[in-house]
Amino acid sequence: MNGPTRLQRALVGAYPPSFRHRYGDELASLVADTDTRWSDNIDLALGVCRAWVTPVFGGAAIEQRRSRLQSTTVTVLAAWCASVVAAAGFSKAVDDPPLRALHGTALTAYDSGTIVVEVTAAAVLLTGFVFWLAVIVPALRAKRRDVVVPALAPALIVGAWLGITGLVALFAHHDVPRSGLALTWPRGALVLAVFIAWVVATVAGVAGCAASAAVALRRARLQVAWLAASTVFAVLVAIGITAQAAVSVTCLVSLSRAGGGLDPRSAVFSTGSVVIVVTVTLTAAVSVTRGLRGLRSGPAAPPTPTT
């Protein structure tokens, strides 16, 4: 018995939160008690993958249902965040500056996609605000710092991101005077480095927003009726992401078929964005299908006491 290694502790920590909450201590104890081999590390890594891809929720039936609905809500939220980043990348690739081939079917698809993204974003932000109030108001009353901090984190992250983006835009304006206050395609090593840093900060910020919202939702332990409502809304958001994926693919195919449609840079960015949005669409679809089963599994029940 050598105790768990750093790698094993990291692997146990990589399990989904619901699994870790239920079995994390036992799993860590088993790893500590066992004379571990390298095959155990591989087994743990495979277990982590299985737990994320096909999540299983233990505990009482009400806990299983809560975890299922919560998991769908969080997965679709993360998928939507990724789809927004992909939409921004796609827009930058084909419409800033506009490609010559962006007309006809491609333009119709692009404009439709813009509307879909904006409507979905407005719906998510409005509904998300209602859920945010449902999480943070009771937490503030109960002085639950463990919920308030992650619930406030997205606002802080967005504020920091706006500040960074403003600085980057000023830098771009200074470095490329004729570009105005818009972000331009990088010219030169320094601008490229700043651009890449901004992209990384943006992706990290979006991931941070999704992760902190997920943590706040899990710790708040909303009533199952709220989680059922959030799952129904997640279905609508998933439909929005699917529509975005469909028009993105249509736009990309139309652009690539048009003569002189996509230069290499636009091709890489637009294709990468479409791959991301299609991947998150499939992820959201799978999670929503499982969440709908959770919705059908019984009437809403009162929350169980927090231990």
Added chain:
Amino acid sequence: MPRVADDPKWTDPGLLVMGSLADGPRHGYAMVRDVEETTGVRLGPGTLYGAIARLESRGLIEAVDSEDTRRRPYRLTARGVEVLEHQLAGMQRFAGLGRRRLAHHTPILRGAS
């Protein structure tokens, strides 16, 4: 009769876990030791807790109240006992059939050895 969807596969670690718990409540480490001693199969930690989670979510096993949350024992539920009995009976029938067929078809092999 239990639903087919509840039946663990013959090679499923779930069956090994249920077989171990048929002897009484055990925690994770005790299950690993028992399964290894009785069958020679070493269940990795990820495989074991994946199986425990699946069996618990299907209501085939349940945690026993314990103050030590790091070594929580599990036991078979009534439904788990029913499913395990059904599965073992099926395996026994199959094993008996296989042996009878082997006895009928392998006299040449026996004679050769």
